Amino acid sequence: MSTKHSAAHDALHATPAPTRAQGTASALSAPAITSHCATSATHVAIEVVAETGSTNADLLARIGNLHGPTLRIAENQTAGRGRAGRSWLSKPGAALMFSLAWRFKGPLHKMTGLPMAVGVALAETIASLGVPVRIKWPNDLLRDGAKLAGILVETQKTDDALWAVIGCGINLLMPDELEQQIGREVASAPWLAQMDRNQLMAALLSRLAAVLDEFDDTGFAPFAERWNTLHAWQGKEVVLLDNGAVVQQGRAAGVDDIGRLLLDTDAGRVEILSGDVSLRLSGAPT
Numbered sequence: 001m002s003t004k005h006s007a008a009h010d011a012l013h014a015t016p017a018p019t020r021a022q023g024t025a026s027a028l029s030a031p032a033i034t035s036h037c038a039t040s041a042t043h044v045a046i047e048v049v050a051e052t053g054s055t056n057a058d059l060l061a062r063i064g065n066l067h068g069p070t071l072r073i074a075e076n077q078t079a080g081r082g083r084a085g086r087s088w089l090s091k092p093g094a095a096l097m098f099s100l101a102w103r104f105k106g107p108l109h110k111m112t113g114l115p116m117a118v119g120v121a122l123a124e125t126i127a128s129l130g131v132p133v134r135i136k137w138p139n140d141l142l143r144d145g146a147k148l149a150g151i152l153v154e155t156q157k158t159d160d161a162l163w164a165v166i167g168c169g170i171n172l173l174m175p176d177e178l179e180q181q182i183g184r185e186v187a188s189a190p191w192l193a194q195m196d197r198n199q200l201m202a203a204l205l206s207r208l209a210a211v212l213d214e215f216d217d218t219g220f221a222p223f224a225e226r227w228n229t230l231h232a233w234q235g236k237e238v239v240l241l242d243n244g245a246v247v248q249q250g251r252a253a254g255v256d257d258i259g260r261l262l263l264d265t266d267a268g269r270v271e272i273l274s275g276d277v278s279l280r281l282s283g284a285p286t
C-alpha cells in the first residue's frame with residue numbers, strides 16, 4: 001500500500017504544486033495527464049482533466065476498453081451526475097470530483113452493498129483528516145447535518161467482467177451562488193480545501209482501494225458495523241421517499257449484512273433496498 005501512496009502522489013504531482021495559503025481550493029491540473037500507481041495487488045491508471053461532462057460517464061463509455069482500475073479526476077464537470085437521475089452541481093475548484101472504475105469478481109447481487117462500503121471508506125478517510133462526518137443512508141456524507149459529499153456507483157457487465165464506476169464529489173468550498181443554485185443548505189470543508197489536493201486524493205484512493213479489495217472478497221458484511229457506527233440517523237424517526245412521495249416511515253436501525261436500511265415501523269421491521277431517506281420532523285418529511 002505504501003508503494004501506491006507514493007506513486008499516486010508522484011503521479012498527481014506531475015502538475016504544478018498548488019499553494020496552501022490561497023483562499024480557493026488548490027487545483028490538481030490543467031491539461032489531461034495519465035499515469036499509474038501500484039498497490040501490492042493492483043495497478044490504478046490515473047487521469048486528470050481540467051474539465052469534462054461527467055467523470056462517471058467518461059469511464060462508463062470506455063469500460064470495455066479499460067485495462068484495469070482507472071481513476072479519473074476532473075477540476076470541473078459540466079454535466080455532473082447524481083443519484084436517482086439527479087444532477088451534481090459544482091464550480092471549478094469548489095469540489096474534489098473523481099470516478100474510480102474497478103473490476104469485481106461478482107456475482108452481481110453481491111454489489112448491493114458496494115455504495116455503502118464506499119461511504120465507509122470516504123467517511124473514515126475524511127474523519128482521519130480532521131473533518132468528522134456521518135453517513136446518511138445509503139451513502140451521503142453529512143457534516144453537521146448538511147451534505148458534504150455524494151457518491152454515485154454505476155455498475156456495468158461486460159462479456160468477461162463486472163465493473164463498477166464509483167463517482168465521488170466532495171464539497172471543499174461552497175460559494176454562495178452555488179449553494180443558491182443547489183437550492184438547499186450544503187456543507188463544505190475549508191480545512192480539506194487548504195490541504196494539498198494531491199495528498200487528499202492519495203489518502204482517499206489508498207483507503208478506497210483497500211476497501212474495494214476487501215469488499216470483492218467478502219461482500220458488505222464486515223463493513224456493516226463500521227457503517228452503523230457512522231450512521232447519522234441511528235434510532236431517529238425517518239421517512240422513506242420514492243420520487244418525493246413518502247412510502248414508509250419508522251425508526252432507522254442501521255444497515256444489515258448486505259447494506260439494506262432497517263426500519264422499525266408500526267408493522268414491524270422492514271428492509272429497504274432503494275429510495276431516499278429524510279428525517280421526520282413534526283410528522284412531515286424534511
Ligand SMILES: O=C(O)CCCC[C@@H]1SC[C@@H]2NC(=O)N[C@@H]21
Nearest residue numbers: 054080081082083150151167169
Ligand atoms: O449525491 C449524489 O447524488 C451523488 C453525486 C456524485 C457526484 C460525483 S462527482 C464525480 C462523479 N462524476 C459524476 O458525474 N458524478 C460523480
